[in-house]
Amino acid sequence: MMNSITKLTLLLLCVCASLRDASAAEPEPKPNIVFLLADDLGYGDLGCYGHPYARTPNLDQLAKDGTRFAQFYATGMTCCPARTGLMTSQFPATYPTYPANGGFAERVTITELLNKSGYRTGHFGKWHIGPDQKPGTYGIDVVGDQSRDERGKKKAEDLRGRDAPIYDQAIRFIEESKGQPFYVNVWGHISHNPVDPNDELVQRWSALELDESKFSPAMREKFATLRKAGGDVEDALRRYLADVESLDAAVGQLLKRLDELGLRDNTIVIFNSDQGADMSKAGLGGVRDNQMGFNGAHRGGKHTNLEGGLRVPWIVRWPGHVPAGRVDEQSVISAVDYLPTLCALTGVAINAADFEGEDVSAAWLGKATHTRTRPLLWKTSSPGGQAVIREGQWKLFHPIRKNGGEFELYDIAADPAEALNLAAQQPEVLSRLKTRIEAWVATLPKEYIKTDDKED
Template sequence: MLSVTATIVACESKVDDRPNIVFVLADDLGYGDLGSYGHPYALTPNLDRLAEEGTRFQHFYAASPLCIPSRAGFMTGVFPARFANYTGDFGLGDVPTVTALLHDAGYRTGHFGKWHLGADTSSGTYGIGTIQRAKGQTSKALEGKRSRDSHAYDQAIRFIEKNRDGPFYVQIWGTVPHYPINPAPSFLAPFAATTVAMADFSPFMLKKFARVHSYGGDINEGMRRYLGDVHSVDFEIGRILEKLDELGLSENTLVVFASDNGPGPSGQVGRDRGLVDQYGKDLLGSPGPFRGGKGSLYEGGARVPFIVRWPGRVPAGRVDDTSITSAVDWLPTLCGLAKISCASPHLDGEDVVSAWMGGAHSRTRPLFWKDSWTNAPIAIRWERWKLREGGPPNRDAELYDVVSDPGETENLAAIHPAVVADLQNRIREWDETLPSRYARKPRR
């Protein structure tokens, strides 16, 4: 069950000028993995075009630094720690979802690719009219310009063609660049001469390079393979944009790109050998200027790319470097854009359409992160401050000014005790609203 209080976001209109919505979610893509987000070698012309024709957000956060709870945040507008039953095992229960709300308001809804939303994948689940849960393919099945996720994009394109009269909502949740990194040769070719210059990367990435080197990995080869995988995501984005142009749908289609969490850690254990395999040596995703990655409560774990394009509505070529936005804002913001009323139990997200449309958004409530176990560490982002506490016994609270110190290099807890006390009080009040116990299905 979910401990809740009702929140209503109401938007009403008789005129149906609602946009089509295409939501693309990458898997384990780091904040710094795109050209538009500062990667020195990435080839991402289509995503860079999306940023040039839309707005790029610098303070966007996933709801969790882990895949499964992150997706629950997008779907429900609820912090994942509120779910007593792990959503990957038990699904989202009776919590309202963005797809159900849009479906009930007349949207044709489709989901293609990775799921992670419980065992029921039948069409109609969460109001999704078409569900095709495709698994990523290995390079053995790929020839020419085919990525691990091409089949999911094929299905999404057919859905868009079929429902071109709209309005439609389609989410494409790929598997790239999640482990195992294994791009087709066509995506590797542009990086044949790429050589890593250590000066191009942050201190955190230098530590990651050192770990890969200690495993016997080749940094240059690993970087080429990782960039090839990211390049394949960009290729698929290009297919979607081209199809929207071909069908004359671009002007009234909101296209959004994000990642579910930060980059995967290098050195993942090989599943069949008990050793660090080649795939683990190729996990060279970058959190950009931040510290940490997937699974971490530091900025690199949850701060991810977020690009919004809607021609004539969302300002082109804009970079929002002030608004603090989150995956839990997805549901209430789309409710506003789609002109529907959405009632959701304990809606943690906020309607941030003002930021999307060129203004600024000031949060009225903090963002929180906690994994689904009772004594898990907790992090809070409120205004310019980020506090992390809990974890190993006697671990002191860590306070960072993530505006002036995005890499979280200087713990300011001793210097600003009043700020620490305020944020700890907010954490305590929030934690008291969470389940006292969490359930997961036994792992085999």
């Protein structure tokens, strides 16, 4: 017969086991999500992505604390198409009405899905995803005040930089949301035209002396274009770098506040640019001369489907989940993957067949390199517009137009600068990708409604 001490010991063990089982049964809290989106920031515009002069300590530290991806693609060469893929996991060319005018129609967004699963949702900064910019649209609880219009034109001066008011609003939203899972879009205007930082910010770059040998041939050509038009390259570069530095400072304030609120460990922070830097407008005079964005070694930029227009920064931090200090050079991922990946990480059930992206969470979490099962596809919202496909190492430009045009085929793994057209040397690859892209184009709208002319 057990004595009283033995009975008490067994009772305590049972209680501890019950408490342990109850604790084990408690689900982990859903992660908060902070999505920081820059505008027209080039692939090479951050220190961590190889800019020889940029001062971006906060974003560089974000990359050190998380994972930086080297092959991330926007879903469009301009602002609205890029945002469309992020929000809906649908290729923009599938919309018969340009989403900046008609919205996303019946297609579900990441904010709607998360909102329905208990997330408080917010959006601050640039919109360009439909006519209704108000609370409740796309399941967004709070839509911030606009300190600038859609083109980034000043409405009020802020000596800290033009995106500082947007980040202030996002920080207040985060403060108000503590205690429940939240998702927030922080979509700034830097470095979209006009690039016009105040003199105090520019003065910090007065000692800059440009060594053009530190830049790619495409960037040196941009410098030459500006000089030919009578512009001051060093002054333009100082102003551009001052603008980007002010964005980095705003990011730093938000990250600091997350730490102060004790939210760092359970918050996924993502940094991205909607598309590459504009390489076509240097030399047009006035403020546009300050468009000194750098796309690294890649050719082309915004308004093109070349790597310089589509390959952009993508940084993910989630302490304890996303490996710190990692650079993923191999995974080919896209903005179209954003929705299914976040749903996988937050436990939101979706039918994968309803979306055009893939769950790339294993790549985010450092568990595996992502190998695509579906190609990436691009096309402008025009029946005869160029179509592009990336499948494996290959990228094909299909002219589509009935009057012909040149096919361009590049081995992106070996030639990320897209310098050598292999269409003639690789007829089998050309034929396979041509067939695939034509089959996709045949499913697209035969007419497009586009009345928004502000996209630039």
